[in-house]
Amino acid sequence: MELKVKDVVRFFNVPENTIYEWIETRGFPACKVRGQFRFNREELLEWATTTGTRTSARFFPDNCAQQERADIGSALETGGIFYLVKGQNKQEVLRNVVGLLRLPEKLDREFLLQMLLAREALASTGIGQGIAIPHTRNPIVLAVDKPMVSLLFLEKPVEFGAVDGRPVHTLFTLVSPTIRVHLNILSRIAYVLHDAAFRRMLEERAKVLDIAQQIRRIEDSLGTQP
Structure with a gap:
């Protein structure tokens, strides 16, 4: 659009x-x-x-069909939260991340990894404050029933070439059934990451339930925004 x-x-x-x-x-x-x-x-x-x-x-797209509306809370429940993801450098981390994602069985994970690495070669997906959102040049749109957001906490911070120069300790990944859903979820992730309390939870590697509750609280507030 x-x-x-x-x-x-x-x-x-x-x-x-x-x-x-x-x-x-x-x-x-x-x-x-x-x-x-x-x-x-x-x-x-x-x-x-x-x-x-x-x-x-x-x-946030306001003209989505009902079946194309999505929220981070539900997508995160589908994609999962992972702790202590190993890796000594960006490539090792991304390889392990791709291995953890709940993707369709027939998907070529090695091809997806190479696409992610190619995107990183163009410009880092490290957005600052220890967070990265690895993604391909185009949205990862696959034959899945519903969107999946995965939140991954690294075992130790890794240099990612982020915009603020800080090592990355937390990653988000996003897989969607359509581009419209991808845009909807990506916009919500960007919005949620502006919440100071949520960012502190990421730094502290909060528990799954606490993270889910905070995301719900933030998303519920969207209905009151002008």
Whole structure:
């Protein structure tokens, strides 16, 4: 879906001039069509997540069919939370992560690993504050019944080339049945990661139940956001 400047202003809750400034100085993803800027929602989500820029609740697709609506809590229950994931470096960590994911049996995990590594070679998916969201160049869309978010705590922090230079201790992965669901979940992850209490829980490697409850609390608050 192509977005116009007025849409992006609403999504980020900033003046229009700020959008133009971001395009000039912060690598804000945009293209010109007949002299007018147009924006891709997925690219904006990745930019916002990577740069730590806050988005509003309006960023969440509001025209999804009911079967394409998703929440992190349910997706995380499907994908699982894993502790003490081993790895001495980024490649070893990603190999172990791919091995843990609850993927369809026939999926070529080695191919997926190489896709993730190729994406990391372009630019790190470490978004700062010890967190990374490994993903391929395009959304991981597979023949699954429902989206899966996996949360993985590393045995020890690993250098990831993150934007703030800090080693990564926590990873999120996302597998979706459609691109629309992918965008919905990714936008929610970006939103949840702005919650200071939730980030502290990640640093402390909180228990599964506590993490799930905090995510539910944050997502429940979305209904009250302007």
